Amino acid sequence: MRYIGRKTNLLPYIEDVVLKNASRTGVFCDLFAGTHSVAAHFKRLGFQIISNDLLCLAYVFGRALIQNNEEPAFSALPNLPNTPSGGLFNGMDAYLRVLNYLNGLVGVSDGFIFNTYCPGGANEYCRQYLSDRNGKKIDAIRQRIEEWKRDNLVTEDEYYSLLLSLLEAVSKVTNISGTYGAYLKEWDARTYKELTLDPITPIPSNKEHSVYQQDANRLIEQIECDILYIDPPYNPRQYITNYHLLETIARYDNPSVYGKTGLRPYSDSEKSAYCSRGACLRAFAGLISRAKAKHIIVSYNSEGIMSDAEIHGVLSEKGEVPKLIPIDYRRFKSNSTGKLSSNKNVREYLFYVQTN
Numbered sequence: 001m002r003y004i005g006r007k008t009n010l011l012p013y014i015e016d017v018v019l020k021n022a023s024r025t026g027v028f029c030d031l032f033a034g035t036h037s038v039a040a041h042f043k044r045l046g047f048q049i050i051s052n053d054l055l056c057l058a059y060v061f062g063r064a065l066i067q068n069n070e071e072p073a074f075s076a077l078p079n080l081p082n083t084p085s086g087g088l089f090n091g092m093d094a095y096l097r098v099l100n101y102l103n104g105l106v107g108v109s110d111g112f113i114f115n116t117y118c119p120g121g122a123n124e125y126c127r128q129y130l131s132d133r134n135g136k137k138i139d140a141i142r143q144r145i146e147e148w149k150r151d152n153l154v155t156e157d158e159y160y161s162l163l164l165s166l167l168e169a170v171s172k173v174t175n176i177s178g179t180y181g182a183y184l185k186e187w188d189a190r191t192y193k194e195l196t197l198d199p200i201t202p203i204p205s206n207k208e209h210s211v212y213q214q215d216a217n218r219l220i221e222q223i224e225c226d227i228l229y230i231d232p233p234y235n236p237r238q239y240i241t242n243y244h245l246l247e248t249i250a251r252y253d254n255p256s257v258y259g260k261t262g263l264r265p266y267s268d269s270e271k272s273a274y275c276s277r278g279a280c281l282r283a284f285a286g287l288i289s290r291a292k293a294k295h296i297i298v299s300y301n302s303e304g305i306m307s308d309a310e311i312h313g314v315l316s317e318k319g320e321v322p323k324l325i326p327i328d329y330r331r332f333k334s335n336s337t338g339k340l341s342s343n344k345n346v347r348e349y350l351f352y353v354q355t356n
Contacts, residue, residue: 035061048208288315
């Protein structure tokens with residue numbers, strides 16, 4: 001999934017810092033986990049994981065990839081209609097059978113996503129985030145998943161695995177350039193594809209992992225870990241507005257949206273202090289002062305609200321002089337056609353400190 005700040009390209013650097021300075025085992029906490037790419041990486045390396053993020057969207061990732069340790073069995077689901085036991089389904093495991101059933105559902109015209117975010121729906125702006133066909137199909141699939149949960153036909157792990165399959169599928173057919181803050185005026189080629197759910201590969205583990213959806217500065221008072229990884233937002237744009245459509249599909253709570261782009265309303269408790277120039281440094285200093293961790297690693301961008309000197313100063317209060325690792329990379333920015341083009345070099349910083 002395309003996601004601002006995703007650290008996939010930084011994983012080798014983060015792993016190198018951990019393995020050179022900390023232990024190869026223990027509790028690894030990813031406090032601003034997003035799509036959980038860092039948490040998932042260290043789960044694969046054998047660490048016990050604590051992960052957290054404010055968004056329900058991110059919580060779905062965490063439940064499916066981090067807290068869940070095995071492929072869903074769907075043992076409580078009855079025989080699904082229109083899915084014969086032979087032919088196409090011979091040898092197919094339960095997960096694939098369920099996904100094939102969901103992929104075959106007929107779209108519905110009375111659902112929230114179709115009526116709010118598709119041009120044929122009942123919204124005055126004729127929003128075109130999704131084609132009518134895909135919008136109707138999303139509603140049909142999302143409603144069926146919720147019905148199964150309500151009727152106790154799927155476990156929590158199975159529920160979140162199906163939700164993540166749906167969210168990943170939606171991200172591949174949306175009419176956007178990068179985030180969901182606005183849709184494109186012309187239909188992108190990806191929108192003509194039919195929405196199709198694919199299985200999510202589970203990460204096997206014999207450890208018990210914990211996933212939270214809380215304010216990081218509150219959660220930090222409740223947890224202890226060996227390695228604390230901090231990757232906070234670095235600019236004023238709130239993630240809940242950048243990814244409002246996926247957040248709404250994750251919650252499926254039919255919010256009273258507003259404006260041309262159909263933003264969902266959100267409360268102060270859903271805002272991140274790290275997106276505020278006035279509150280960011282104070283929030284960061286408070287978090288670090290309360291952290292109970294042997295090692296702290298911070299990712300931050302050279303174009304962020306806090307300067308590297310400010311971050312260095314806060315971390316210096318926690319332990320030895322922090323190590324600073326600059327990483328250069330090319331920033332890619334969406335142009336007017338929605339295509340990504342190379343913009344300029346920016347720098348990502350990794351800060352490391354061993355605490356007192």
